[in-house]
Structure formats: structure tokens, C-alpha cells
Amino acid sequence: MATEAAGSDSESAPDAYTDLLQTYKRVANVRNAGGLLSWDQQVMMPEGGNPARSQQLSTLSSLSHELLTDDEVGEQLDELEDADLTDEQAAVVREIRREYDRAVSVPSELVEEISTTSSEALPAWEEAKAEDDFSTFAPYLEKHVELKREYAEHIDPDKDPYEVLFEDFEPCLPLEQAEEILDELRDTLVPMIEQIREEGDDIATDAFTREGDYPEGDQEELCRDVLSTLGYPWERGRMDTSSHPFSSGTMFDARVTTRFDETDPLGSLFSTVHEFGHATYNLGLPDEHYATPLGEDRNLSVHESQSRLWENHVGRSEAFWNVLLPSFKEHFPKAEDVTLQEAYEAANQVYDDNLVRVEADELTYHLHIIVRFEIERALIAGDIDVEEVPEVWNDKYEEYLGVRPESDSEGCLQDIHWSHGNFGYFPTYSLGSVMAAQLYAAAEDDIDDLEDHIAEGDFEPLHEWLTENVHRHGRRYETNELVVQATGEDFTADAFTDYVTEKYGDLYDIDA
Amino acid sequence: MATEAAGSDSESAPDAYTDLLQTYKRVANVRNAGGLLSWDQQVMMPEGGNPARSQQLSTLSSLSHELLTDDEVGEQLDELEDADLTDEQAAVVREIRREYDRAVSVPSELVEEISTTSSEALPAWEEAKAEDDFSTFAPYLEKHVELKREYAEHIDPDKDPYEVLFEDFEPCLPLEQAEEILDELRDTLVPMIEQIREEGDDIATDAFTREGDYPEGDQEELCRDVLSTLGYPWERGRMDTSSHPFSSGTMFDARVTTRFDETDPLGSLFSTVHEFGHATYNLGLPDEHYATPLGEDRNLSVHESQSRLWENHVGRSEAFWNVLLPSFKEHFPKAEDVTLQEAYEAANQVYDDNLVRVEADELTYHLHIIVRFEIERALIAGDIDVEEVPEVWNDKYEEYLGVRPESDSEGCLQDIHWSHGNFGYFPTYSLGSVMAAQLYAAAEDDIDDLEDHIAEGDFEPLHEWLTENVHRHGRRYETNELVVQATGEDFTADAFTDYVTEKYGDLYDIDA
Known part of the structure; x- marks a missing residue:
């Protein structure tokens, strides 16, 4: 059985390594059990189950923490500092060391x-x-701001506290590099969006709204068909509905959820393709490294690069709509008059006045993120006070997006993340999109006629490329190194800006 | 919140008690997490998920074992031996002591x-x-026989090893008492079944088969309606399908599964009512004792008494069919000609030639169990060898049931239990049915016109009686004491023999 081989090179490993890996597997299995409990809570559990479920999750969480921070783990890590290890073993030790150091310091x-x-x-x-x-x-x-400052102080008193918090989500991508990317995004996108609004052609936006509502059951069937078309392995996954779409699981069992809005068939469609991208990453991790760092994802931005690559570079492409539109019309005969160009335009429209991140398009999305990034950085640094957040938020929306929220509900209260105390999470969304563009450009270079394959519904070459260059490595490489391995270049915003400049230049007939 | 009060009397408890209960809650939460993982494995998980799931379950199982067998647990239990405890606290300590002693000895x-x-x-x-x-x-x-003998030897070398194994499933019901009950069952049922076959009237058996198949979707709707009618609280439960029906969960989330056979609408119906009975027990355990022995079920026979009470004493009664038949006909208009008497007879027929335990009726069922009980006892005692099992099985079927299997597949290979090494499990099925009869007789004594309530679809008085007399006690009492508290009598087969003698005497017009 594949999983028997986990820690495959343990025969030639020091005892401390074997023992360390054994402990880590227990930690990972407890976490994965917790992941399943959370999936069930959001998808299957009757509402009355919460009091028991929260205790179960809390027990699993404290157990995995206790296993990871056991004194023996520290001793094994120390012993392995100077040990003779293979590259893979060294990567495993590096990853466990990073988690251990953080876990014991708070x-x-x-x-x-x-x-x-x-x-x-x-x-x-x-x-x-x-x-x-x-x-x-x-x-x-x-x-939350106070506690998280204190938290960062425990982990590294000499570091910018926001950087420490960012590392909770992105442990091995330097904040400086991330910030350069986000700055370039802002400097590119703000004028580009302005130009589209002022000079861009009118494009068709009503291809899927002019015919009325789309019943949920039919949307669900379409989403299942799309997953099958893309190559989702149903023997290792399932699709359900939840109030917020998400994906979860392992290479053996990578599930997705979606949700339906009868007035908006593109919503469930793109969220399904997005979660499919996440699932392919989990599915592409090597079976034999299950429950070890080599069988786990390289954190949030890489995960998001996979979802955005499938959602944007595949799902919103003309080539893909060549495959999708006939299937769409089979499920919804009333859309029979929609042309390929209309569908493509509707799927790629840039909104004039959207205030809501989760409803944003491929361009404006990043300005939503950058507003949040700049505000949370300033909050943690003490440069602004909590009470100033609504005003600063609205000013930045006006500056970057040309729209001003009229209420806090549609302004700074729209996202759940800060209620969890998650500062440093938002940037990973944009970083993932940017990475998606760089990876996709490299895949286009490496795969002959990738667009033709997609237009014919053949996604295998892309799956293979992503598995070979991203998925199979697990956490073997740090983030930038993984991108270099896959694309030959450091991780930057260049490919993304090239991509949007060309795509939206064509679409809106502007010379950006 | 209700669960905050778990270990409600901890304020007046010794520290060792508080600490012990805290540890036990972690054990229970890990077990409950494992229970959810198993439910998911049988109901939701894609088939490819097994390699990871089995590792997750194995990790949770070893963790709960390690938590329970921690040296501190032993020290706390020792310290509490002579402590001044309330009755509830003493029951908690007794239950944890029993689990601990067994866990550390193997x-x-x-x-x-x-x-x-x-x-x-x-x-x-x-x-x-x-x-x-x-x-x-x-x-x-x-x-398995060898290993389980060794296992029993570790736990108590001075005890009949089968008794030790039986205690894994029925830790506080003396095997001697169980055996008396099973002997009385055999001595009553073998001649009764013979008499029914030789002297009994012909009864109508084809009420639900003469009209052809029953579509699965309609059966599912009927089962959901029946659950609602019986009072299943959907906010704390759900119904799904699985290859073998089962129930699982806690008082906050007690789920049931069923399965459908389009040629047999009674199969899914009775299995749903059966699992509903199990679920009501879980649901009736006190919220405030979640994850403690006072919030857990009193083992298998009591659990089975609840499922059999609802399946047999309610579900197969004329009063219940008075409520059910109109609903059945709404879902299946083709059954409009079925009379109440025909339905009652079809639901209570005694089979002439059934070889399969899970398809048996209310009478022959126990002889299937007794065959298994006698064989596994003899195997563990060394009175017969494994190679003799098929022959002994067939002989006993001929002797007790008047039918002889023609193959091992429909003989001694039909059940999964022995492949798990579970010896001592089978008797709990019959003990549960017998206990159901005794509890139901007591409920009939205590509740005015119980039958009329049921015939009117009012199940509340029965729910209340069962919650008051059985469910709410959790593991406060040992098995016989629980029965005495509820019925005023020791646990015997008397009520069961009275019940079947009267019911089947009437049905088949025999003077048993």
C-alpha cells in the first residue's frame, strides 16, 4: 500500500529522524482528523451538533500541539542539526523545526x-x-490587535510584528518580496482600471443574465460535469454545497464545495473551478509522503496559485469556453443564443462600482486586497487606530477603486477574517493570483499548443506539468525556490502584469 | 451553554476527581472524533480515502489509549478509592476504573x-x-481464537476467558445471568416455532410484495416521514444511506443510516425505526454530562433494547400500523388495498426456511444468535476446533430452526463479526430484545393507555418514560440495576416470553 512507504528513505536515516517523522505523522493525522471534523461541521452536521463538535476540535487541536511541542521533538531536532541527511530529509527537518520553534515560543x-x-x-x-x-x-x-502584537513579540521580538504574523500563513516567503509584488500590482492596476473605464470599449456583460434565473439543480449538474471534464477523480473526492465554498482533504480524499445563486450561473461555476484547482494540488501531493511535510502543501499563496490558475487562466479563457459553452447550453437550453465572444466577455468584465471583494473581477480584486493589506499593516504597526479603520477604508476604496462605501457593512465589515484575528492572510490571495500567472506562462512555454489542448477539452498536459513542477514537491522547497524550479525565474509580478495588459488590452481595446 | 456544566458537581469534588474527569473528557472527545471519521468512512468518503482514513483512525485510537492509561490516571483512581464522593461521582470513578484496568492489563x-x-x-x-x-x-x-484467549488471560487469568471477552461488550452484566436468559429463550422458542409451523393458521404475508417494486426515492421519503412522526429531532440528527444500517453520535448529533431494497419496503422501514431507537438513546443522554460516563450509553444490550423496543414493540404493533399505513399508502398509492390486518400480519410473519440472521423475524432471530453464542463459547473453551465449525453450525440450525444450510456462505460465513475477532458480541443482540420486552411491559404499566397514544401517533409519553427511566442515567447504574430501577424487577426473559406467547398465540391462533 502506498502509504506504507511514507518516510520512504527512513532506512538510511538516523534514528532521531525516524522518531521525529513518526511523531510528525501523528500530528498530521490528528490535524487531518480535525480537518474532516471541520468539513463535516460546514457541510453535513446538524446545527445542534456544535457544542460537542467544538469540544472535539479543541481537544484535537491541543493534542496535536502537545505532540508537536514534546521535549523529545526538540531534542531530536537538535540532534539532527549536524546530521548527515538527504535533501528530502533535510527539508523535512527544516519544516518541522520551523513549526516546532513557533509552537513552543507562544x-x-x-x-x-x-x-x-x-x-x-x-x-x-x-x-x-x-x-x-x-x-x-x-x-x-x-x-485582537493587542494580542497579536504580543504573540509576535513572543516569536521574534526583533522582527516587524506584521512580518511575524504574515509568516503564520506564508512561512517562507519574505514579506519584502511580497510587498514588492503588491506594490507593483497596485501601480499597474489602478491606472489600468481607470483607463478601461475611461477609454475601453463597451463589452457584452449580460450573456448569462438576460435569460432569467438558472435553477440550482441544473447548476449543480453542470458543475459536476465541469469537474468531470477537468479531470476531477471522483474516487478521491466529492462535491457538496456549503455557505462558503472551500476545499479540504489530502491526496487520498480531496473534497470541494460550492454554492448556488439562481441569478448568477457563473458564480457557482467559477467557484467550482477555483476549488477544483485547490483540490488538484492536494491530489497531486505524493501518496507515499502522506502525513509528512513532503506530502503537504507549500502554504497559502502556492495553494491559491493553483485555484486561481484553473479559475482565471483556464476557466476565464476563450479556449475553455469553447469546451464549456456547448455543455452549458445542454444544461440551459435557454442560453442557446449566447455566442462564444459574449460568454468570454461576460466572464471577464471589469466592474465599475463593485464594493465587495468576493464579487470582484480579475483586476479589481487585487485592489480590494491591497486596501486590507495596507490597513492591517498600519494597525499592527500602530500607525492607525482601530476607530480610524472605517474612514481609512473608505478613503482607500475611493482612491484605488473609484468607489466609496456608504456603510461599514459594505465597507470594512464585509470580511470574516479579522474577527478570527487573522492579520497577514489577505495578501496570500493576491500573491496566489500573481504566482498563477507566472506558473501558467511557464506552462505555456513548456507545453506545445497548450491553448489548443484546452480548446479540445484535453487538460492532461496541464495537469502533468503542474504535478511535475509544483504538486509533487510538497514542502521540499521554500516558496521562491519552488517558483524558480518551476519557471526559471524569481517570483515577481512581471508575468501577471504582462498577462493582464495583453488580455484586457485586447478585450477593452486599449493600449495599456 | 449546556456543556459548560459537564462534571457538574466538580465544585465539591476532590482535585483528583476533577483532573480525572478532565482527562476522561479528552479521551471521550478523541473517541467521538473517531466515531465521526468512521461514520464518514461508511457514508460519505470516496473509496480512495481509505489509506489516509485508516491511519487517522489508528492514530486517534492509540492516542485515546495513551491518554486513558497515563500513570496519573492510575494515581488519581487510587487516590479516589477512599474519597468522599457523591453517588454520581462514585459511578464515574467506577466506570473509568473499569476501563483503565482493562486498558493497562493488555x-x-x-x-x-x-x-x-x-x-x-x-x-x-x-x-x-x-x-x-x-x-x-x-x-x-x-x-483470532488464540489471540483472544491470550487477551483474556492478561485481563483475568482466573476467569472463564469467554466471560472476559463478553465483558468487552457487556462489562457489567454477569455472563451467568445472560446465559440463563439465553437458555430460557431457546427452551421457549424452539417448541413455539415448531408449533406455529405445525398448528398455526396461515397468515397473509404478501401485503407488500404482491404489488411489485417500491422505488428507492419513495422509500426514502417514507422513512424520513416516519422519523418525523416518531419525533426524530432533525436539528440534532440526519439520515443517510450506507451498505449496513447503523447509528452513531452523541446527544448533540445522533445520526442514522438505512438502506433500500426495491422489492422489500419493510426492510428500510424497520431498519430506520431500529436505528431511530438507537438514536433516541443517544439523544436522551444528558447534555450536561457530554464526554463523561454519565453522558454515555450503558453498553450494547441496553442500546439494543432501545432499538428493538421501537422496532418490535412499536414498529410491528397494530397500533403503530394504524398510523403508518395511511402514510405508506400516500407514498405508495398502489398499496391502497392493503388492510390493517394484512399489514400487521406481513410485518410479523414467522419464516419457515430462513437461514440468514439479518433477515430473520422476531422469534427465529434469537435461535440464529444462540447458535453463534454456543459455537463461540465452545471455540474459546477449546471444546470444538475451528475446522468443526461448519458442521456444528449446520447441525444446530437443523436442531433449533429446522433448516440446514447447504453451503458455508449461507451458513457460518454469513456474519462479519468473527473476522473482527469479536467473540461475545452476538449475545447482546438477543439480550437487547429481551430487555426491550421487559422495559416495554413496565412502560405499559406506567403509562395510561400507551397503545392508544401510539395508535394516535402520540409517541411523547413513551419517549418521556424511556428518557426518565433509561436514557438520562447514562452509565450511572450497572446493567441489572438499571433494569431494576426502570421495571422493579431483575433482568430476566419472563416479560419477553409472555410477550411472544401472547402476540404469536393470537396471530397464529395457537395456545402456546
Whole structure:
């Protein structure tokens, strides 16, 4: 059985390595069990199950923490500092060391306090959003900022605290590099969007809205067909619905969820393709390294690069719509008059006045992210106070996106992330999109006629390229190194800016 | 929140008690997480997920074992031996002590070996059954018998090893008492069934088969309606399908599964009502004692008493069919001519020539169990060898049931249990049915016009009686004491023999 071989090179490994890996596997299995419990909570669990489920999750979380921070783990890591290890073994030790160091440096009381604050902040955020009253949520955001500063101080008192927090989500991509990318994004996109609005041609946006509603059951069938077309292996996955689409699991069992809006068939479609991208990453991790760092994903930006690559570079391409549109019309005969060009335009329109991140298009999306990134950096640095957030938020929306929210509900209260105390998470969304562009450009260079393959519904060459260059490495390489291995270049925003300049230049007939 | 109060009397408890309960809650939460993983494996998981799932389950299982057998648990239990405890606290300590003593006495290598043998025995049993060749399975059965004798020796070398194994499933019901019950069952049922066959009236058996097939989707709707009618709280449960119906969960989330056979609408119906009975027990356990012995079920026979009470005493009664038949006809208009008497007779027919336990009726069922009980006792005692099992099985079927299997597939290979090395499990099925009769008789005494309530679709008085007298106690009482508390009498087969004598005497017009 494939999994028997996990830690495949353990025969030639020092005992400390074998023991360390054994412990890590237990940690990973407990975490994966927790992942399944969370999936069930969001997809299957009856609402009454929460009191028991939250205790189960909390027990699993504390157990995996205890296993990871066991004194023996520290001793084994020390012993392996100067040991003679293979590259793979060295990567495993590096990854466990990073997790261990972080886990032991934060007092459990503080972890507990952050967890409690999140539990209290969530309903406060929900209430604030429902009642459009930022002041209900502000004290909890304030508390989170304080606790997270303290948290960062424990981990590394000499580092910019925001950088420490960013590393929770992106442990091996330097913040400086990330920031350069985000700055370039902003400097490219703000004028480009302005130019599209002022000089761009009118494009068709109503291909899928002019015919009325699309029943949920038919949308579901279409999404299942699309997953099959893309090559989703149903024997290792399943699709369900949840209030927020997500993917979860391992290479043996990588599930996706979606949600349906009867007025918007593109919503479920693109969210399904997006989650499919996440799932392919999990599925492409090597079976034989299950429950070890070599069988786990290289953090959020790489994960998001896979979802965005499939969603944007495949799903929003003309080539893909060549395959999709006939299938769409089979499920929805009323769309029979929609042309390929209309479909392509509707799938790629740049919105004039959207205020909501999760409804944004491929260009404006990143400005939503950059607003959040700049605000949370300033908050953690103490450059702005919590009470200033709504005003700063609205000013930045006006500056970058040309629209000003009229309420906090459609402004700074729209996302759940800060209620969890997650600062440093938002940038990974944009970094993933940017990485997707760089990876896709490299795949186009390496694969003969990739666009033709896609237009014929043949996704195998792309799957193979991604598995070979990204998935199969797990956490063997750090983030930039993984990108270099795959593309021959450092991770930058260049490929992304080239991509959007060409694509949207053509689409809106502008010379950006 | 209800669960905050778990270990409600901890304020007045010794520290050792508080600490012990805290550890036990972690054990229970890990077990419950494992329960959810198993549910998912049988109901939701794509087939490819097994390699990861089995590792996750194995990790959770070893973790809960390690938590339970921690030295500190032993010290706390010792310290509490002479402590001043409330009745509830004393019951908690008694239950944890019993689990702890058993867990620490078996070497982990032996536990591992039994687990490995089960993993190997399962495919061997499947192959043996498929190819009708007992010899493929025999070596694994032999190995299980040896290992389980060794296992019992570790736990108590001075006790009948079968008794030790029985206690794995029924830890606080003396085997002697169980055996008396099973002997009385055999002595009552063998002649009764013979008399029915020789002297009984012909009854209508084709009420639900004469009209052809029943589509699965309609059966599922009927089962959901029946669950709603019986009072299943959907906010704390769900119904799905699986290859073998089962129930699982806690008082917050008690799920059931069923399966459908389009030629047999009674199959899914009774299995749904059966699993509903199990679920009501879980649901009736006190919220505030979640993850403690007072919030857990009193083992298998009591659990089975709840499923059999609802399946047989409610589900197969004329009063219930008074409610069910109109609903059945709404879902299946083709059954409009079926009369109440025909439905009742079809639901209670005693089979002439059935060889399969899971398809047996309310009377012959117990003889299937007694055959297994007598054989596994003799195997563990060394009174028969594994190679003799097929012959002894067939002889006993002929003697007790008047039918002789023509192959091992429909004989001693029909059940999965022995492939898991589970000896001592089978009797709990019959003990549960017998207990159901005693509990139901007591409920009839206590509740005015219980039958009328049921005939009107009012199940609330019965729910209340069962919650009050059985469910809410969790593991506070040992098995016989629980029955005494609920019925005023020791646990015997008397109520069951009275019940079947009257019911089947009337039905078949015999004077049993």
C-alpha cells in the first residue's frame, strides 16, 4: 500500500529522524482528523451538533500541539542539526523545526486567549455587520490587535510584528518580496482600471443574465460535469454545497464545495473551478509522503496559485469556453443564443462600482486586497487606530477603486477574517493570483499548443506539468525556490502584469 | 451553554476527581472524533480515502489509549478509592476504573497483533464467503481464537476467558445471568416455532410484495416521514444511506443510516425505526454530562433494547400500523388495498426456511444468535476446533430452526463479526430484545393507555418514560440495576416470553 512507504528513505536515516517523522505523522493525522471534523461541521452536521463538535476540535487541536511541542521533538531536532541527511530529509527537518520553534515560543495561555477572543469576536462581527455598526466590533478588533502584537513579540521580538504574523500563513516567503509584488500590482492596476473605464470599449456583460434565473439543480449538474471534464477523480473526492465554498482533504480524499445563486450561473461555476484547482494540488501531493511535510502543501499563496490558475487562466479563457459553452447550453437550453465572444466577455468584465471583494473581477480584486493589506499593516504597526479603520477604508476604496462605501457593512465589515484575528492572510490571495500567472506562462512555454489542448477539452498536459513542477514537491522547497524550479525565474509580478495588459488590452481595446 | 456544566458537581469534588474527569473528557472527545471519521468512512468518503482514513483512525485510537492509561490516571483512581464522593461521582470513578484496568492489563503488542489479524482476516472472510470456502477463512479464525484467549488471560487469568471477552461488550452484566436468559429463550422458542409451523393458521404475508417494486426515492421519503412522526429531532440528527444500517453520535448529533431494497419496503422501514431507537438513546443522554460516563450509553444490550423496543414493540404493533399505513399508502398509492390486518400480519410473519440472521423475524432471530453464542463459547473453551465449525453450525440450525444450510456462505460465513475477532458480541443482540420486552411491559404499566397514544401517533409519553427511566442515567447504574430501577424487577426473559406467547398465540391462533 502506498502509504506504507511514507518516510520512504527512513532506512538510511538516523534514528532521531525516524522518531521525529513518526511523531510528525501523528500530528498530521490528528490535524487531518480535525480537518474532516471541520468539513463535516460546514457541510453535513446538524446545527445542534456544535457544542460537542467544538469540544472535539479543541481537544484535537491541543493534542496535536502537545505532540508537536514534546521535549523529545526538540531534542531530536537538535540532534539532527549536524546530521548527515538527504535533501528530502533535510527539508523535512527544516519544516518541522520551523513549526516546532513557533509552537513552543507562544505561551499556551496566550493561544487560549486568542482563541477565546475569536469566539467572542465572531458573533460581535456578525452583529456589527447585520446592524451596520462598526463600534460593536471595534473593541474585539482592538483586542485582537493587542494580542497579536504580543504573540509576535513572543516569536521574534526583533522582527516587524506584521512580518511575524504574515509568516503564520506564508512561512517562507519574505514579506519584502511580497510587498514588492503588491506594490507593483497596485501601480499597474489602478491606472489600468481607470483607463478601461475611461477609454475601453463597451463589452457584452449580460450573456448569462438576460435569460432569467438558472435553477440550482441544473447548476449543480453542470458543475459536476465541469469537474468531470477537468479531470476531477471522483474516487478521491466529492462535491457538496456549503455557505462558503472551500476545499479540504489530502491526496487520498480531496473534497470541494460550492454554492448556488439562481441569478448568477457563473458564480457557482467559477467557484467550482477555483476549488477544483485547490483540490488538484492536494491530489497531486505524493501518496507515499502522506502525513509528512513532503506530502503537504507549500502554504497559502502556492495553494491559491493553483485555484486561481484553473479559475482565471483556464476557466476565464476563450479556449475553455469553447469546451464549456456547448455543455452549458445542454444544461440551459435557454442560453442557446449566447455566442462564444459574449460568454468570454461576460466572464471577464471589469466592474465599475463593485464594493465587495468576493464579487470582484480579475483586476479589481487585487485592489480590494491591497486596501486590507495596507490597513492591517498600519494597525499592527500602530500607525492607525482601530476607530480610524472605517474612514481609512473608505478613503482607500475611493482612491484605488473609484468607489466609496456608504456603510461599514459594505465597507470594512464585509470580511470574516479579522474577527478570527487573522492579520497577514489577505495578501496570500493576491500573491496566489500573481504566482498563477507566472506558473501558467511557464506552462505555456513548456507545453506545445497548450491553448489548443484546452480548446479540445484535453487538460492532461496541464495537469502533468503542474504535478511535475509544483504538486509533487510538497514542502521540499521554500516558496521562491519552488517558483524558480518551476519557471526559471524569481517570483515577481512581471508575468501577471504582462498577462493582464495583453488580455484586457485586447478585450477593452486599449493600449495599456 | 449546556456543556459548560459537564462534571457538574466538580465544585465539591476532590482535585483528583476533577483532573480525572478532565482527562476522561479528552479521551471521550478523541473517541467521538473517531466515531465521526468512521461514520464518514461508511457514508460519505470516496473509496480512495481509505489509506489516509485508516491511519487517522489508528492514530486517534492509540492516542485515546495513551491518554486513558497515563500513570496519573492510575494515581488519581487510587487516590479516589477512599474519597468522599457523591453517588454520581462514585459511578464515574467506577466506570473509568473499569476501563483503565482493562486498558493497562493488555500489552500494546497484543492489541497491535489483534488489530493486524483483523485487517488480514477481513479480506480473507470476504473471499471465503464469495467463494463459499471456509478453509480460506479458517486459519484467521484460528488465530483470532488464540489471540483472544491470550487477551483474556492478561485481563483475568482466573476467569472463564469467554466471560472476559463478553465483558468487552457487556462489562457489567454477569455472563451467568445472560446465559440463563439465553437458555430460557431457546427452551421457549424452539417448541413455539415448531408449533406455529405445525398448528398455526396461515397468515397473509404478501401485503407488500404482491404489488411489485417500491422505488428507492419513495422509500426514502417514507422513512424520513416516519422519523418525523416518531419525533426524530432533525436539528440534532440526519439520515443517510450506507451498505449496513447503523447509528452513531452523541446527544448533540445522533445520526442514522438505512438502506433500500426495491422489492422489500419493510426492510428500510424497520431498519430506520431500529436505528431511530438507537438514536433516541443517544439523544436522551444528558447534555450536561457530554464526554463523561454519565453522558454515555450503558453498553450494547441496553442500546439494543432501545432499538428493538421501537422496532418490535412499536414498529410491528397494530397500533403503530394504524398510523403508518395511511402514510405508506400516500407514498405508495398502489398499496391502497392493503388492510390493517394484512399489514400487521406481513410485518410479523414467522419464516419457515430462513437461514440468514439479518433477515430473520422476531422469534427465529434469537435461535440464529444462540447458535453463534454456543459455537463461540465452545471455540474459546477449546471444546470444538475451528475446522468443526461448519458442521456444528449446520447441525444446530437443523436442531433449533429446522433448516440446514447447504453451503458455508449461507451458513457460518454469513456474519462479519468473527473476522473482527469479536467473540461475545452476538449475545447482546438477543439480550437487547429481551430487555426491550421487559422495559416495554413496565412502560405499559406506567403509562395510561400507551397503545392508544401510539395508535394516535402520540409517541411523547413513551419517549418521556424511556428518557426518565433509561436514557438520562447514562452509565450511572450497572446493567441489572438499571433494569431494576426502570421495571422493579431483575433482568430476566419472563416479560419477553409472555410477550411472544401472547402476540404469536393470537396471530397464529395457537395456545402456546
